Amino acid sequence: MKIKNVAMIGMGAIGTVYGSFLYKRYGSDFAVIAGEKRNIELKSKGITLNNNTLYPLVLSPDKKDIKYDLIIFCVKNYQLDKAIDDVRNFVGENTIILTILNGITARDRILSAYPDNKVLYGLSTHMNAVRTHKGVFSTEYGEIQFGNGDNTVIAPEVQAVQELLNEARIKNKVFPDMIRAMWKKFMLNVGVNQVTAITKASYEKVASVKTNLILYKEAMMEVLKVAQASGVDLREKDVEELMASITSRLSAKEKTSMLQDVEAKRKTEVDYFSGLVVEMGKKLSIPTPVNHVLYCLIKSIEELY
Numbered sequence: 491m492k493i494k495n496v497a498m499i500g501m502g503a504i505g506t507v508y509g510s511f512l513y514k515r516y517g518s519d520f521a522v523i524a525g526e527k528r529n530i531e532l533k534s535k536g537i538t539l540n541n542n543t544l545y546p547l548v549l550s551p552d553k554k555d556i557k558y559d560l561i562i563f564c565v566k567n568y569q570l571d572k573a574i575d576d577v578r579n580f581v582g583e584n585t586i587i588l589t590i591l592n593g594i595t596a597r598d599r600i601l602s603a604y605p606d607n608k609v610l611y612g613l614s615t616h617m618n619a620v621r622t623h624k625g626v627f628s629t630e631y632g633e634i635q636f637g638n639g640d641n642t643v644i645a646p647e648v649q650a651v652q653e654l655l656n657e658a659r660i661k662n663k664v665f666p667d668m669i670r671a672m673w674k675k676f677m678l679n680v681g682v683n684q685v686t687a688i689t690k691a692s693y694e695k696v697a698s699v700k701t702n703l704i705l706y707k708e709a710m711m712e713v714l715k716v717a718q719a720s721g722v723d724l725r726e727k728d729v730e731e732l733m734a735s736i737t738s739r740l741s742a743k744e745k746t747s748m749l750q751d752v753e754a755k756r757k758t759e760v761d762y763f764s765g766l767v768v769e770m771g772k773k774l775s776i777p778t779p780v781n782h783v784l785y786c787l788i789k790s791i792e793e794l795y
């Protein structure tokens with residue numbers, strides 16, 4: 491199985507980074523799917539990474555004569571339903587779909603819309619993309635971790651995506667247990683993204699303010715309990731590892747995507763972080779007071795924009 495063409499939806503921070511790599515390798519076999527205003531803007535302004543502007547092919551969702559071997563989702567969680575509809579004309583029977591959204595629900599939401607396709611789990615880690623009105627700036631392009639839930643035997647679709655990412659020079663990794671990898675990243679985001687969205691702390695501040703660290707750990711411990719009660723292989727030592735690595739993950743001055751959203755007065759993904767933890771906690775009878783407070787605070791911040 492060889493992927494010959496690839497499309498992407500969502501040319502924001504991470505979409506611009508990975509889209510630039512894919513365009514440089516695949517040229518006109520790489521397309522961006524975007525409708526209406528976004529389509530016009532992308533055609534006229536292109537995508538800009540670190541002051542370098544590229545003009546990939548931009549296709550409107552109503553175009554009907556081309557199918558893609560791989561479609562990658564890079565929108566925010568609250569934009570996913572519309573994006574799922576917008577790619578419909580480009581999905582053929584052999585199309586592989588990859589999501590690199592944060593959170594743990596995007597892959598299953600896509601799969602329920604495209605039940606006959608291979609829909610892979612995925613995430614992007616160690617990425618420090620910042621979206622500004624002059625384009626996206628990034629010094630660390632991170633790594634895409636992806637695959638089926640169980641990759642102890644690598645499936646042909648996973649191998650094909652890995653070959654494509656390698657050819658485009660996008661760092662990537664396939665974990666044997668992708669569900670564990672997704673939840674581990676989710677646990678990190680529930681801790682650090684939410685706490686920084688409220689305290690406005692850059693990475694150096696998260697690590698140096700003791701009370702930040704307390705909240706960060708307590709929010710993650712609630713994820714751990716919910717995960718374990720759901721049969722997911724997360725461990726207390728994962729919490730310890732994430733706590734220890736927070737200072738070394740990204741450079742000191744950088745900010746989480748949720749803090750960037752709050753600073754730009756954009757809607758956040760809180761419903762898919764603490765919102766989901768609280769909802770799952772209720773179903774499993776696991777108390778999640780820290781996430782409840784984080785949820786209410788972030789919702790309040792959004793309402794007060």
Ligand SMILES: NC(=O)C1=CN([C@@H]2O[C@H](COP(=O)(O)OP(=O)(O)OC[C@H]3O[C@@H](n4cnc5c(N)ncnc54)[C@H](OP(=O)(O)O)[C@@H]3O)[C@@H](O)[C@H]2O)C=CC1
Pocket residue numbers: 499500501502503504505523524525528564565566567569572573576590591592593614615617618619620621746747759
């Ligand atoms: N930023 C980061 O460093 C990281 C982000 N992530 C995760 O990756 C995902 C994407 O984040 P990020 O790149 O920061 O988000 P952004 O908000 O920067 O980008 C999302 C992009 O998708 C576009 N979009 C939304 N809906 C559609 C649609 N229907 N058709 C075409 N384009 C659409 C948006 O356009 P518009 O602006 O017009 O709405 C925007 O350009 C999130 O789940 C995030 O949590 C993961 C790791 C790191």
Ligand SMILES: CC(C)(CO)C(=O)C(=O)O
Pocket residue numbers: 592614615616617618678679682683745746747748
């Ligand atoms: C891991 C981290 C914090 C940076 O890649 C992230 O996922 C985000 O900012 O959303």
